[in-house]
Amino acid sequence: MSADELRRARAYLLRVAEPPAPALVAFVAEHGPIDAAGRVRCGDCPPEVLKVTEARREYDLVSQDFARAAEAGARLVVPEDDEWPAWPLLALEQAARRGVAEAVPPLALWVSGEVTLGTAADRAVAVVGARAATEYGEHHAAEFAYGLAGRNVPVFSGAAYGIDGAAHRGALAADGVTVAVLGCAVDAGYPAGHVGLLNRIVRSGGAVVSEYPPGTPPARHRFLVRNRLIAALTEGTLVVEAGRRSGARNTASTAGALGKVVMALPGPVSSGMSVGCHQLIRDARATLVSTVDEVLETVGRFGIAEDPARPKRPTDRLGAEALRAYEALAVRADRSDAEIAAESGLPLRKVRALLPALEIDGFAVRGEAGWRRRKESA
Amino acid sequence: MSADELRRARAYLLRVAEPPAPALVAFVAEHGPIDAAGRVRCGDCPPEVLKVTEARREYDLVSQDFARAAEAGARLVVPEDDEWPAWPLLALEQAARRGVAEAVPPLALWVSGEVTLGTAADRAVAVVGARAATEYGEHHAAEFAYGLAGRNVPVFSGAAYGIDGAAHRGALAADGVTVAVLGCAVDAGYPAGHVGLLNRIVRSGGAVVSEYPPGTPPARHRFLVRNRLIAALTEGTLVVEAGRRSGARNTASTAGALGKVVMALPGPVSSGMSVGCHQLIRDARATLVSTVDEVLETVGRFGIAEDPARPKRPTDRLGAEALRAYEALAVRADRSDAEIAAESGLPLRKVRALLPALEIDGFAVRGEAGWRRRKESA
Known part of the structure; x- marks a missing residue:
């Protein structure tokens, strides 16, 4: 099989069913992407795969997808690539085997930016939180991201207004690597007020990542589906601010289900935007962190945190x-x-x-x- | 033995050694207070008891202690009294058996105020924290104490400036029972700025409690010794604010060692006065609480908290x-x-x-x- 054929097959598969599509992912794992794409295209697949691919299986937009991606400076990263973040995404496969419903690996990822995705994801921390953040939350999101990026820990987030944006900006301020994982295509220009920020992320050696084909608009369910990728692509997730029903809590609970580290920042008990963080900590679903050192210590394996057991050299x-x-x-x-x-x-x-x-x-x-x-x- | 003789013996024993005096407590447990007091008085006791009682064993201040106590409106509550808080103090004996060094039961308690000490202690929560509290801490100390006292949960604290004082005032504002446990005598007039507050506590159906004989001045080591009583006399301890090395953390760690519930209030991570609380929570030595309902739920057995399992009537x-x-x-x-x-x-x-x-x-x-x-x- 040619590399081009493989990449085209995966691009087709990414578009033919709305992620997460566990039946399709299993079908691809069984037959390989090229064979699977061919069978899906002619409807030669089991009913559960047919069901999720039927509506789009005759679309032939692969060439157009690559053209639009190239225009947006994006490439398709596939599991067969060296830079595929196989290690962090392993958590999705393991969780799927434990019966975690949302744990469906992506079939490929559209990536804009020169970073080696796998290397960045191998040691990353997600910094996420509410859109309707307070000054307190945005300040500390930026501070934590600055501190992490300054210690060569890539900062992943979702590019939303509020905490996410502050986290990306903090990492950029430290000249660090930051990666935005989107709930729409990398060329969707969303959120409108963050197009400049997304461009800066790409230009500064970071990346904008999505499993949605070029042109896919944002949608509420796509943010939830995207959240699993933020959780999966990082060592741990820090929730900076979250209301009682925040999407950030969804990312945190997915991270927990994937066996990743979940951390939360405390705040004033009078702040509605810290309620979600306090609940996560109180229920022992998240570890309280109040400094960058504590984040590093909690995530553990970096060995960068200042602690008494720190090696001499x-x-x-x-x-x-x-x-x-x-x-x-x-x-x-x-x-x-x-x-x-x-x-x-x-x-x-x-x-x-x-x-x-x-x-x-x-x-x-x-x-x-x-x-x-x-x-x-x- | 006459009740008077018993009370006089315990008053003598309270003064003859600086609490906590584990050897003396064991000696009293073995021989009973009257016999033990007689033996200590004439030096007829094992070397480890002699050692801690030698300096004061010939003092005859018992009548004077009772006179001064009466003048200050205080009485001596002894373990033989019905109102002795035997149940909560049991934790001290159990912890002593587990080898917890500071777990030494008091030989008696000087009490000013009409509350039935044992009844109050059976369902109390300690609200403690730093002297150098912030506005945030004092506000929430008062709010939690108000909420607890308003639900008939007596609030114990140490009458210090800062968090302690705010807690007592909050409980008083709710017309609730509040008990101040001191690191000096009940008549020491300390802290000077809280003499009015201590009087109000006594007048409002609460109590001021101390194991130190009338006239005993405050001392740093006495606050630490006192902290074990605050922890022991309550179901749980809530630390509202604590710096990195606050006495409140000492109370919390004693409460933990006694098997009592330890709770801490989160706050802004930028506040030095929340550092101690965050450390307690992060190290899983305290449960995060952000509302009065959560305190009641954490302390558990009151059954007052609103929860789904709440009985109908x-x-x-x-x-x-x-x-x-x-x-x-x-x-x-x-x-x-x-x-x-x-x-x-x-x-x-x-x-x-x-x-x-x-x-x-x-x-x-x-x-x-x-x-x-x-x-x-x-």
Whole structure:
């Protein structure tokens, strides 16, 4: 199968049924995307797949989708790609096996922006909250995002007004990586007041992500479906402000169902916008966090948080292979990935996976002719 | 032994060693207060008891203590009294058996005020917090105390400036029962700015309580020792505001060690006075509460909180004997305790114990000639 054919098949499948489409996802897993797309197109599929694909199965919009995506600077990232966030999304498959209804993996993702999606998602935190946020909430959303992004933790959010927007802006202010996951197409221009923000996110090395084909308008149910992706693509979700029935609580409960870390910011008990956070904490569905260090400590595995058990040298927290790759880097000269593989004795593919992670962790920098050790890390 | 002799022995024992004096308490438990006091007086006791009593064992200030107490309107409540808060203090004995160092029961308590101490303590909540409280903290301390006292939950606190004072004032505003437990004598006039408040507490049917003999001045270590009594005398402790190293956190940790409920109020993360509360919640040492209903729900056994499992009739939550006593009450005429005993078939002593509890729960009112059923309770 050609890479192009595969990508076209997945683009077709993304449009043929409204996500999440568990029956279709299972059908694709069974037959592979190309075969599955062919069968769906001619109606040769089980009744439950036919049911969700019938309305759109004869649409032939794949070429148009790619053309519109290219115009919007977006590409299709598919599970067969190296940058596919397989590890974080594994939680969806595991939760689906435990019977969590909303845990349906995406069939592919439209991505605008140059970030390597899988690398960003491997160590990201979602910062989410109410649209009708207070000054208190927006202030702290921006502060937490700033602090996280400043420590090389990508900040994911939903680009909505209120907390989401403040989180993206905070991460941008720290020159960090931030990713907006949308409940509409990446080219839908929504929310209208955040088009400039979305462009800035893309230009600053972040990404705008959606499983909806180009042109898909926003819809209430799409935000809920999108929320599972925010939860799935991150290590943990921080709810900054949420009313009694906020969508952010939906993201939090999905994150919990996926086995991800759920955190909430406390606030004044007199604030209606902190009620949802307080309920999550009170019911032990979220851990209270009041500082960036506590977020890092709660999410755990970064090992970046200041705590008494913190290792003496920064490199102490690297895994064995990452340390070997790190030690193969030079401080004053760029080395190619092949040179680093030869020097470290690690497979080239492994080196290519480790280098961006070392970069995010602040151990390596990318230069003109390859990679070098970051001075401050030694 | 005469009641007077017993009371004098306990007054002597309260003064002869600085509380908490675990060796002395054990010695009294073994020999009884009169015998123990006699032996301590002539130095006929084990070395560990001698050590803590040596400095003061020859003092003969018992008559003076009673005279000064009478002058201050205080009485000595001893474990042999019916009103001794035996049930809540049981937690101290149990914790001592589990090896909790600070869990030393008081040998007696000086009490100013007409409240039946045991009845008040059986269903009380402590509302405590920092002296250097913020407006936010004082406001909510008063609001929670008002709400609790208004639902017949006595509010215990430490009479300090800041949160404690606001809690007492809130309970007074609701015409409720509030009890101040001091780290100095009940007649020490401390804190100076709260002498008026302490007088109001006593006059309004509450109490001022201390294990320190009349004339004992306040001292830092006495506040810590006192904190264990606040924790022990209540069902649960609510920390309203606490800095990183607040005494209120000490009360909370003692309450936790005693197996009592520990609650904390969240606040703005930017407030240094909420840091202690947030840490308690984050470490799962306290349950977050943001409303009076949540306090009642957390403390649990009152059955006053609005929840789906709430019984249909108020009397559904009365125990069998309490219900018999309640049913022996008339709505339009006072009945004496003897009449109620005859009517209900319960022992007089039991009736006398049940009536004040029924009053606190809002089922009975005390009239000129005895007790009657409270109309709203029927």
